[in-house]
Amino acid sequence: MKTVITLFVLGMITLHPVFSQKNFYNFSIYTGYTPGQTPAQAGIILNRQDPMNEFIFNLKEIENSFVFGFRKNFRFSHPFFGTLGLEYTTLTQNYSGRFTQQREVAQFNVTSTSRMLSMPAGVGFKFGNFDVTNGLMLQYDIKPEMSEELPMGIEMSKSQLEVGWYTGIGFSFNRTRIGVEYHSSLKRYGHNMIYQQESMELMSLPGNVRVSIGYSF
Numbered sequence: 473m474k475t476v477i478t479l480f481v482l483g484m485i486t487l488h489p490v491f492s493q494k495n496f497y498n499f500s501i502y503t504g505y506t507p508g509q510t511p512a513q514a515g516i517i518l519n520r521q522d523p524m525n526e527f528i529f530n531l532k533e534i535e536n537s538f539v540f541g542f543r544k545n546f547r548f549s550h551p552f553f554g555t556l557g558l559e560y561t562t563l564t565q566n567y568s569g570r571f572t573q574q575r576e577v578a579q580f581n582v583t584s585t586s587r588m589l590s591m592p593a594g595v596g597f598k599f600g601n602f603d604v605t606n607g608l609m610l611q612y613d614i615k616p617e618m619s620e621e622l623p624m625g626i627e628m629s630k631s632q633l634e635v636g637w638y639t640g641i642g643f644s645f646n647r648t649r650i651g652v653e654y655h656s657s658l659k660r661y662g663h664n665m666i667y668q669q670e671s672m673e674l675m676s677l678p679g680n681v682r683v684s685i686g687y688s689f
Contacts, residue, residue, distance in 0.1 A: 496553070497647065500543040502686025504653075506561075508536040511661070513676045517572070518667055527569040529672055531661045532581070535564040539682065543592075551597040555605060559590040567662065569624065580622035584665065587615040592638060603649075606639045611657065616664065627666045634659050640682075647688045655680050 515530030543557035563586045570579040594607020613631040620626060640653030656679045665672040 496545070496547055497688035498545055500545060500649070500686045500688045502541050502543065502649070502651075502684050504539040504541070504651075504682045504684030506537045506539070506655075506680050506682045509534040509680065511676060513661075513674060515570075516672065516674060518569075518670060518672065524573055524575075526572045527579075528572060529567060529569050529662070529667075529674075531565060531674060531676075532568040533566040534680070535566070537561050537563055539684070541590075541592075541686075543686075545688075548595075551599060553596055553598060553603075555592070555594045555596065555607070557590075557592045559588075559592065561588050561590070562586070563588055565661070567665075569622075577622060580620070580624065582621070582624075582626060582665075583619045584628070585617040586613040588612070589614055590636070594638070601644050603642045603644065604640070605642070605653075607637065609636045609638060609655075610634070611636055613664070618665070624667065626672070629664045629666055631664075636678075644688075649686045649688065651684045651686070653682045653684065655682060 510533050511531055513531065515528040517526060518529050519526045539559050539561040541557050541559035543555050546554035546556070548554060565584045565586075567582040567584065568579055569582065571577070588611055590609050590611045592607055592609040594605045596603050596605030611634045616628050616631055618626065618628050634657060636655060636657040638653050638655045640651050642649050642651035644650075656677055658677070660677055661674040662672040
């Protein structure tokens with residue numbers, strides 16, 4: 473009996489690398505969905521030097537968005553693996569300004585639209601059909617746009633390379649993977665907006681949850 477058990481254990485040890493690696497795929501394409509948000513945070517007061525035109529600026533809403541991506545997977549020593557990807561998404565943020573003094577127009581809206589290219593690079597480990605991934609990402613707004621409901625002279629700063637991070641968990645069956653990830657950036661909301669040479673950066677850092685589905689080959 474001990475001989476049978478020993479042979480069984482040795483057989484499992486021998487076959488384990490084969491089973492663990494047989495469903496490893498080199499590339500993945502995927503799409504994801506990020507629900508809209510209405511963040512609760514304190515606004516900032518701008519134009520203090522002109523009390524009659526002083527206003528409180530804040531983020532009102534982040535619209536839902538979709539992402540499309542391509543990822544290269546790297547085989548490490550089991551159970552670890554690496555990923556390097558390229559993603560495209562459109563992000564729309566709706567801001568509001570509310571004047572502190574009573575006037576005919578009490579508030580106004582500002583919409584910021586970013587078309588983001590992101591390059592996520594992560595390391596993860598796989599346990600059965602489940603995987604956990606963490607990493608950093610480089611982000612660049614290839615076409616920033618802004619519209620003002622009321623002309624206020626708000627400007628957008630020049631696009632710069634930004635750094636973010638993400639963590640997520642996924643479940644795979646055959647070549648299909650369903651995942652849930654949390655994404656954040658190291659730059660605060662409104663960091664790319666300027667009013668009278670003053671930054672309109674808010675105190676909160678971006679954070680969102682993404683649900684994705686992908687196919688590997």
